[in-house]
Amino acid sequence: MRPRMLRYVDWALVAATxxxxxxxxxxxxxxxxxxxxxxxxxxxxxxxxxxGLIFLVVFAAVDYQALGRLWRPLLLATLVLLAAVDVMGxxxxxxxxxxxxxxxxxxxxxxxxxxxxxxxxxxxxxxxEVTSLRQVVPVLLHAAVPILLIVQQPDMGTSLVLLxxxxxxxxxAGTPMQTLGGLLASGALAAPLLWQMxxxxxxxxxxxxxxxxxxxxxxxxxxxxxxxxxGSGQLLGKGFLQGTQxxxxxxxxxxxxxxxxxxxxxxxxxxxxxxxxxxxxxxxxASIAARQAKDRLGMxxxxxxxxxxxxxxxxxxxxTVGLAPITGIPLxxxxxxxxxxxxxxxxxxxxxxVGMRRKKILF
Numbered sequence: 001m002r003p004r005m006l007r008y009v010d011w012a013l014v015a016a017t018x019x020x021x022x023x024x025x026x027x028x029x030x031x032x033x034x035x036x037x038x039x040x041x042x043x044x045x046x047x048x049x050x051x052g053l054i055f056l057v058v059f060a061a062v063d064y065q066a067l068g069r070l071w072r073p074l075l076l077a078t079l080v081l082l083a084a085v086d087v088m089g090x091x092x093x094x095x096x097x098x099x100x101x102x103x104x105x106x107x108x109x110x111x112x113x114x115x116x117x118x119x120x121x122x123x124x125x126x127x128x129e130v131t132s133l134r135q136v137v138p139v140l141l142h143a144a145v146p147i148l149l150i151v152q153q154p155d156m157g158t159s160l161v162l163l164x165x166x167x168x169x170x171x172x173a174g175t176p177m178q179t180l181g182g183l184l185a186s187g188a189l190a191a192p193l194l195w196q197m198x199x200x201x202x203x204x205x206x207x208x209x210x211x212x213x214x215x216x217x218x219x220x221x222x223x224x225x226x227x228x229x230x231g232s233g234q235l236l237g238k239g240f241l242q243g244t245q246x247x248x249x250x251x252x253x254x255x256x257x258x259x260x261x262x263x264x265x266x267x268x269x270x271x272x273x274x275x276x277x278x279x280x281x282x283x284x285x286a287s288i289a290a291r292q293a294k295d296r297l298g299m300x301x302x303x304x305x306x307x308x309x310x311x312x313x314x315x316x317x318x319x320t321v322g323l324a325p326i327t328g329i330p331l332x333x334x335x336x337x338x339x340x341x342x343x344x345x346x347x348x349x350x351x352x353x354v355g356m357r358r359k360k361i362l363f
Contacts, residue, residue, distance in 0.1 A: 227322055
């Protein structure tokens with residue numbers, strides 16, 4: 001990367017990212033302070049953030065066009081990593097999603113999100129038009145294999161993220177609304193079959209989304225407690241480290257999937273608004289990067305990253321207040337989880353990459 005390109009770094013995007021990561025560390029401490037060793041989570045966050053920032057710099061420095069040219073090896077690496085989960089994956093909480101690396105482990109499905117964005121962008125860019133079903137089918141098959149590998153882990157949440165990325169990138173590539181509508185209609189017609197493929201706990205989550213009181217001590221418990229926590233925060237919250245739902249650990253997975261409840265209860269509507277404001281700034285700068293990209297490949301990559309973060313944000317916040325089913329999707333940059341944080345920071349680097357190279361005169 002040439003030094004003069006640093007003048008084109010989107011510092012507003014960098015500031016929003018760092019604000020979310022640092023704020024996430026503070027909230028994570030509050031969410032885990034009743035655990036046997038809360039500082040272990042903060043130390044892990046620091047290590048993951050440091051590693052993630054290295055990946056951010058790498059993905060910002062390497063020309064995204066060079067990454068695009070490697071799309072076939074990257075796609076193969078994605079499939080190998082996801083297939084390896086079946087062979088050597090570690091099982092936790094009923095799901096086999098992690099590959100152990102000594103005392104550590106990582107989640108290949110998080111890596112797959114970023115790699116799918118890069119490989120799909122290059123695939124779509126190689127077809128100047130994606131208007132007919134004949135042109136769309138190869139793109140669908142490109143995404144279908146990693147999605148199916150993730151579904152069987154089982155990880156329905158990440159599968160939905162990949163579907164959201166695919167849909168957004170197809171739309172950005174110029175796929176007609178009639179074709180996209182036909183694909184969505186086909187998915188709706190297949191709903192009964194998909195319902196039969198779901199695990200029992202996944203069906204219960206969808207049922208309690210419609211009526212949490214149908215199983216208040218079982219599948220609906222987390223949603224009910226989450227609503228209580230967020231609602232009790234009111235305007236200004238109960239105060240940092242003062243959340244009773246958080247302190248007494250009424251909320252399952254309060255440091256991962258339901259970390260937004262800690263923000264809502266302790267910092268109230270005002271604190272949630274600050275967090276959403278940072279995400280709003282992040283998404284706005286991402287949309288500018290997509291709009292100002294110097295070529296179609298960069299635009300598609302930026303749209304993919306934008307769709308990934310936006311979908312994560314909408315579903316995670318939505319499920320804590322009853323506006324979306326519980327799917328186990330983490331809150332970007334804030335929830336505990338090293339693989340997710342590193343992947344999100346690397347994706348931010350890719351976004352910065354597209355933005356810095358928007359000036360064709362540099363090349």
